[in-house]
Amino acid sequence: MNQQSLPDPRAVVAGLLSDERLLRACAERDMGALFRMLNVRGVSTRRIAAAVDITQGRLYDYMNGKSRVEKLALFEQIADAFHIPGHLLGLARRSWEPAPTAAEHQRVDHPPPDGDDLVAMDHFRSADRQAGGGRLYGTVVRHLSDRVAPRLVDVGSGPQAFAAAAALTEMAGWMAHDSGQDERAARHFARALPLARTFGDSPLAAHVAASSSHLALQTGDPAGAVGWARTGLDLAAQGPRIPALTARLNTMQARALAVAAQRTPAARALDAARCGLGGVAAADHPWLSPFDAAALSSESALVLRDLEQYDQALTHAEQAVALREAGRVRSLALSRISLVDIHVRRGDLDAAVSAGHALLSASPTLGSVRVVQHLDELRRLLEPHRSYGPVREYLVRFDDARRARMLLLADLIPPSPGGTTA
Numbered sequence: 350m351n352q353q354s355l356p357d358p359r360a361v362v363a364g365l366l367s368d369e370r371l372l373r374a375c376a377e378r379d380m381g382a383l384f385r386m387l388n389v390r391g392v393s394t395r396r397i398a399a400a401v402d403i404t405q406g407r408l409y410d411y412m413n414g415k416s417r418v419e420k421l422a423l424f425e426q427i428a429d430a431f432h433i434p435g436h437l438l439g440l441a442r443r444s445w446e447p448a449p450t451a452a453e454h455q456r457v458d459h460p461p462p463d464g465d466d467l468v469a470m471d472h473f474r475s476a477d478r479q480a481g482g483g484r485l486y487g488t489v490v491r492h493l494s495d496r497v498a499p500r501l502v503d504v505g506s507g508p509q510a511f512a513a514a515a516a517l518t519e520m521a522g523w524m525a526h527d528s529g530q531d532e533r534a535a536r537h538f539a540r541a542l543p544l545a546r547t548f549g550d551s552p553l554a555a556h557v558a559a560s561s562s563h564l565a566l567q568t569g570d571p572a573g574a575v576g577w578a579r580t581g582l583d584l585a586a587q588g589p590r591i592p593a594l595t596a597r598l599n600t601m602q603a604r605a606l607a608v609a610a611q612r613t614p615a616a617r618a619l620d621a622a623r624c625g626l627g628g629v630a631a632a633d634h635p636w637l638s639p640f641d642a643a644a645l646s647s648e649s650a651l652v653l654r655d656l657e658q659y660d661q662a663l664t665h666a667e668q669a670v671a672l673r674e675a676g677r678v679r680s681l682a683l684s685r686i687s688l689v690d691i692h693v694r695r696g697d698l699d700a701a702v703s704a705g706h707a708l709l710s711a712s713p714t715l716g717s718v719r720v721v722q723h724l725d726e727l728r729r730l731l732e733p734h735r736s737y738g739p740v741r742e743y744l745v746r747f748d749d750a751r752r753a754r755m756l757l758l759a760d761l762i763p764p765s766p767g768g769t770t771a
Contacts, residue, residue: 356391358400362431369502375437376501376514376547377540380418380427381411387431388412400430439543466497466513467635473520474638478677482527483716483761489521512553515544516636519557522564527679528761529718531568538564551588555581555598556637562601566608574605596626597640600648607655619652643672647684650691659695666691679720682711686723693730701731702739709746713754716761724751 365371365386374382384397398408401423410416418424424438435443469492477485497517500510522537538561545554558581565573578601585594603618626645647669653662669684685708692701705727711720728747734740755762 358387358392358396358430359432361387361390361392362433366434369499372437372502373498375433376498376511376544378418378424378438378543380424381414383427383431383433384408384412401426436547439546466509466517469496470513470516470520470636473517477520477524477527478679480714481679481716481720482524483529483718483758485716486521486524486528486530489517489524493517493521509548511544511548512550512636515541515548515550515553515557518544519560520638522560526564526567527717527719529722531564534564535561535568550636551584552591552594552634553636555584555588555594556634557581558584559594559598559601562598562605566601566605571605571609575602575609578602578605591634591637592625593640594634594637596622596645599625600640600645600652603652604648604655607652612656615652615656619649623649641672643669643674643677643680643684646672647680647687650684650687654687654691654694657694659691662691663688663695678712678715679717682708682715682717682720683723685711686720686727690727690730693734698734698737698740702743705731705743705747709750713750714757716758718758718762721751721754721758721762 362371371383371386374380374386384394387397388394394405394408394412398405403423407416411418418427421440425440425443427433428435428438428440428443429445432443432445434446435441473485473489473492493514497510497514501514503510518537518541522534522541525531525537526534538557541557542554542561545557558577562574562577562581565571565577578598581598582595582602585591585598599618599622603615603622606615606618622645626640626642646665650662650666650669653659653665666684666688670681670688673681673684685704689701689704689708692698692704708724724747728744728751731740731744731747735744
């Protein structure tokens with residue numbers, strides 16, 4: 350085949366701009382899928398690699414799913430090399446794109462979200478609080494695939510489809526995290542952020558950054574958690590003032606700084622969160638999950654615990670349990686776990702056992718691997734005190750309850766090696 354007969358990559362992409370598969374690959378920032386689509390249509394791997402200035406070995410890693418494009422500069426290079434409109438990859442308008450029309454310049458306010466999207470979001474959110482993410486993750490992913498993703502390629506849907514996709518993808522990330530699938534959760538959050546930016550929704554993008562901060566902290570990366578919280582605060586500053594969002598981001602920053610033993614910065618961030626949530630309320634954002642006084646008390650207890658300020662931590666943990674609604678089954682369970690944890694660290698074993706009995710009444714069918722993991726951490730904290738009779742008796746009850754829970758959650762949580770239940 351001579352050089353003139355080789356397909357032009359930009360012409361190939363131009364012919365695919367209405368193809369759902371390409372648009373989905375861009376929305377999910379899955380450049381491996383994009384490269385495969387080009388290659389199938391006759392663009393050689395050598396030409397693809399040269400166009401985006403990477404080695405063929407690196408290109409094969411992307412195409413085979415061994416790694417993903419993460420750097421902003423490479424996304425920009427891909428967009429410019431193949432003339433992919435910037436908004437499809439969550440980027441600014443590229444220099445080669447035509448100037449926006451007057452109508453586009455005039456479109457400042459976002460259109461209201463589709464009512465069906467909000468109804469679905471509220472339904473999933475309510476069910477998640479009761480049943481846990483493990484029971485709902487597959488349903489939300491199917492809803493995204495079947496009901497939301499096709500609208501991203503439908504010009505009649507409007508830009509609000511990207512907001513719905515961002516919000517539900519972020520929700521899927523939390524459900525994956527609640528199911529113990531943290532790598533999958535990270536991928537969902539990574540996809541949600543450019544979708545929110547494509548819609549131009551700074552608060553929603555900041556909300557996703559807060560979730561990424563939480564996940565980074567849970568996976569042992571406090572520095573990354575601080576970075577994501579600060580990114581979120583920068584994004585939040587670009588949009589309308591939403592005190593609850595700013596408070597959540599400051600709280601995430603405080604938690605990460607406390608884990609990193611940065612006592613003074615952590616205390617300042619926590620103070621900022623308290624002041625922010627107590628400020629003048631702003632209009633609710635339709636896609637953001639709420640961050641209320643109960644959530645702030647729960648997170649404050651964890652910050653103060655990690656700062657070894659156990660008396661103050663106890664006050665906030667008790668407030669969190671008192672404020673948390675009975676309908677928020679997972680949140681209430683996590684708050685009670687924190688309360689028992691803090692009692693143990695204070696050396697008040699009788700109070701720990703008393704609070705621990707209430708904890709065992711949490712719904713055993715709650716489909717949350719995260720709750721099970723925290724329960725196991727709590728057991729390890731109690732184990733050194735089993736010589737004390739009430740603790741020893743409680744651990745017997747605890748282990749019985751855990752075995753029953755594991756049987757009920759066998760479809761979500763595989764048995765540990767060797768079949769141990771401790």
